[in-house]
Amino acid sequence: MTENGLSHIHRFVPATAPNLPPLLLLHGTGGDENDLLGLGQQLSPGAALLSPRGKVLENGMPRFFRRLSEGVFDEDDVRHRASELAHFVQEARQAYGLEAPVAIGFSNGANIAAALLYRHPDVLAGAMLLRAMVPLAETPAGGLQGKPVLLLSGGMDPIVPADNAARLASALSTAGADVTHEVLPSGHGLTRMDLELAKTWMAKRA
Ligand code: MLT
Numbered sequence: 223m224t225e226n227g228l229s230h231i232h233r234f235v236p237a238t239a240p241n242l243p244p245l246l247l248l249h250g251t252g253g254d255e256n257d258l259l260g261l262g263q264q265l266s267p268g269a270a271l272l273s274p275r276g277k278v279l280e281n282g283m284p285r286f287f288r289r290l291s292e293g294v295f296d297e298d299d300v301r302h303r304a305s306e307l308a309h310f311v312q313e314a315r316q317a318y319g320l321e322a323p324v325a326i327g328f329s330n331g332a333n334i335a336a337a338l339l340y341r342h343p344d345v346l347a348g349a350m351l352l353r354a355m356v357p358l359a360e361t362p363a364g365g366l367q368g369k370p371v372l373l374l375s376g377g378m379d380p381i382v383p384a385d386n387a388a389r390l391a392s393a394l395s396t397a398g399a400d401v402t403h404e405v406l407p408s409g410h411g412l413t414r415m416d417l418e419l420a421k422t423w424m425a426k427r428a
Contacts, residue, residue: 226317230274230310231255234318239268242428243347246311246323247273248331252283262326264417265350265424272314272323276330278303286334293381297358300337304357307334308342324370324427325349326420329381329410333357336390339366339399348427350374350420353410355382356390362397369399372423374416376408 226234233255237244245266247258255275262271276286278299287303288296314320325346327335332354338345340358343365350372371394375387384405391403402423406415 228310228313228317229306230277232272232274232310232314233259234273234314235259235262235271236318237268237270240270242266242269244270244272244320244323246325246335246346247271248286248325248327248335249273249276249284250329250331251280251285253328253331254284258326258328258331261328265326265420266428270318270320270323272311272318272320274307274310276303276334277306285330287330287337293355293383293386295333295357300334300357301341304334304337304341308338308345311345322347324424326352327354328352328412329354336394339369339371339394343369350423351390352412352416352420353379353382354390355386356393362393364397366394367398370423370427371399371401372420373401373403374419375403375405376410377405378408379410381410 245262249257255273276284278285288299325335332351335349337357340362348370395401
């Protein structure tokens with residue numbers, strides 16, 4: 223148990239514009255619950271922000287699930303951690319009185335958001351996946367009909383191969399999600415172009 227009795231260490235920023243969907247902010251490897259608060263505020267000013275810290279430590283760096291090596295995931299742990307995170311979101315929705323959130327995940331955070339879409343689609347109202355990869359070998363369980371997903375990939379990303387991101391986009395859209403996939407002329411880090419595309423997509427969710 224952590225603060226407020228909820229199961230993940232987290233930050234919560236209440237909405238000042240309660241008509242906007244809450245955002246579930248999911249940091250990258252080595253980040254924490256503070257990392258994406260600024261991005262969330264920029265992308266949807268006034269939305270409630272729910273930002274958990276990943277529970278797995280890799281050499282002291284928080285993550286949302288275990289990996290065997292870079293880009294090779296411990297899939298049992300992905301499934302287990304996705305289920306824990308789904309449970310946390312339900313707890314937090316009850317504790318803070320929130321609608322289903324839109325996830326904004328970067329890197330490892332994008333990968334756990336993708337795992338939520340595969341296995342717990344009802345938890346999210348939509349998802350923005352920044353530099354995500356296929357999280358699991360299995361196909362999405364379903365329940366993604368019409369779910370909005372923005373996938374922003376870097377054409378020169380040394381961590382996420384281009385065909386891997388394309389497979390993720392295709393798995394999600396085959397399962398019914400409303401996927402927008404853009405490949406930017408960038409690496410793993412986010413650029414101004416990511417912010418512009420992200421803002422435009424988010425404005426449609428308001
Ligand atoms: C992962 O492990 O989720 C991906 O390799 C991205 C990363 O965290 O570097």
